[in-house]
Amino acid sequence: MKPSKILFNAWSNIGFNRKHLRCEQIISARFCGVLHPALFPDVRCRDCSKRVMPSNAPIREPSQIRKACVRKLQAVKVSEKFQAILGRILGADWTTPRLVEMVITPDGHLLGRCDGQTSFEAFLGEAADLIRNIHGVATVAELDGDEIGYMVAKVAEIKRQR
DSSP: OOHHHHHHHHHHHTTOOTTSBOHHHHHHHHHHTSSOTTTSTTOBBTTTOOBOSOTTOOOOOHHHHHHHHHHHHHTSOOOHHHHHHHHHHHTOOOSSSOEEEEEEOTTSEEEEEETTOSSOOEEEEEHHHHHHHHHHHHHHHTOOHHHHHHHHHHHHHHHHTO
């Protein structure tokens, strides 16, 4: 049996039809490795009919993905605090003072250290809210799955620093 048939059967068993998924389900499955563009080249969102995973899309380097995120997110209007967080995640200087380091505490709080400070004095919110906000701004900025994955992976790196 072909790998694509095996994966499709696995998805069918849990109630998904590969041609009728929502964008966020496709993106989630793609990051889990279940839905690979080479195996499912013509998956479209059931809500917007947008082709979510083009089969001929080139593989991009992380630096290319980061630059695309920066370019797309610069056009989106967000709060100054969230702009500082996004700037830190993407390595861009968007605010003054610049957020130079972030940590996620064991209880899930996001703390930041600004330029010139010696300790993490800035409370930035909850880590779960950050992930939710990244997904929200991704829709507005029209980030693709690779770009969302890059940003979420950067948050995971911050989490691992504990």
